[in-house]
Amino acid sequence: MSDKxxxxxxxLSLIKGIGPKLARNLIAYLGSESALFEEKIPTLAKVPxxxxxxxxxxxxxxxxxxxxxADKEVLFIDKHQIKPFFFSDANYPGRLSYCxxxxxxxxxxxxxxxxxxxxxxxxGTRTPSNEGIDLCEKLVADLxxxxxxxxxxxxxxxxxxxxxxxxxxxxxxPTIGVLAHGLDRIYPSMHRNTARExxxxxxxxxxxxxxxxxxxxxxxxxxxxxxxxxxxxIVVQSARKGGALITAELARDYNRDVLAFxxxxxxxxxxxxxxxxxxxxxxxxxxxxxxxxxLGWDTKKKTPVQGNLFATIETEEQxxxxxxxxxxxxxxxxxxxxxxxxxxxxxxxxLLDLEFKGLVKSxxxxxxxxxxx
Numbered sequence: 202m203s204d205k206x207x208x209x210x211x212x213l214s215l216i217k218g219i220g221p222k223l224a225r226n227l228i229a230y231l232g233s234e235s236a237l238f239e240e241k242i243p244t245l246a247k248v249p250x251x252x253x254x255x256x257x258x259x260x261x262x263x264x265x266x267x268x269x270x271a272d273k274e275v276l277f278i279d280k281h282q283i284k285p286f287f288f289s290d291a292n293y294p295g296r297l298s299y300c301x302x303x304x305x306x307x308x309x310x311x312x313x314x315x316x317x318x319x320x321x322x323x324x325g326t327r328t329p330s331n332e333g334i335d336l337c338e339k340l341v342a343d344l345x346x347x348x349x350x351x352x353x354x355x356x357x358x359x360x361x362x363x364x365x366x367x368x369x370x371x372x373x374x375p376t377i378g379v380l381a382h383g384l385d386r387i388y389p390s391m392h393r394n395t396a397r398e399x400x401x402x403x404x405x406x407x408x409x410x411x412x413x414x415x416x417x418x419x420x421x422x423x424x425x426x427x428x429x430x431x432x433x434x435i436v437v438q439s440a441r442k443g444g445a446l447i448t449a450e451l452a453r454d455y456n457r458d459v460l461a462f463x464x465x466x467x468x469x470x471x472x473x474x475x476x477x478x479x480x481x482x483x484x485x486x487x488x489x490x491x492x493x494x495x496l497g498w499d500t501k502k503k504t505p506v507q508g509n510l511f512a513t514i515e516t517e518e519q520x521x522x523x524x525x526x527x528x529x530x531x532x533x534x535x536x537x538x539x540x541x542x543x544x545x546x547x548x549x550x551x552l553l554d555l556e557f558k559g560l561v562k563s564x565x566x567x568x569x570x571x572x573x574x
Contacts, residue, residue: 325361439473
């Protein structure tokens, strides 16, 4: 995209009260995101979801000031080789795109992993016990052995977060740190060296522009991105209140699998995990095998696909789906939709046809795989 288009997209993301759904309606009505900042516009009250109050707000914004700030961010992005993604871009993180409150813009520094087959979020208390650290490290190490390439997602915070990132780096797994501030800083600063390593093996991601300080509310916003990026969210240890529980509830709302390690009754930093399990928000996890079961990951040795597998393929969409599943071995519905370029509604109907043909099998967690012969 051009710097001018990027400037307009950033400017739109800086207007409070505009999420992906409203932005999509607004862009459809005006013709482009640029029209809001370059043209005289009529009342916007007729735009679905806007209403008189927000319409008046948009008409009264200081366009010049917003554009000035957006231009400054474009320069920062160019200088530091940041990768910006607008919600309508094809390479916007696909898992996030299914969340109604996803950010309009995300900024990535490091490697891109938007289309990774498996992404697991790991969160928990900032003061884990030695047992909690051991649980986190063993889980990540086992994932590296049994499912190489799994992306570990967390928030680069003290405790369980940084433990998960370091374990991923140690075991050769990519890892994404989701930040509650801009990419011009690292908070906490003592994690700067780990963050630097992550740029080579993973990435730092944020929805916040540079010079945004890590205010308390930003961490709640950050948590929804961790939840939205993850196929499953695992809580290692947590008190009864805290960011890990907020993230777990967000993940549940996004229809993600949530799992929690149980703890001893009366243990402060297991109270949150035990609550999640008792409330049926989270499933109990004791090992990587429990995660595999919850997500329907097939751990059996794959057998070669016979040459006549495509004998009953009737459409181009069926062919594309089969080729994608054979290449990745198994995929969840959302990722398969992105890879094949098919809307979920059409994809689901086509997958049902393939199931009737005996070519595809659905598994728990919305996972699909080819029926091997």
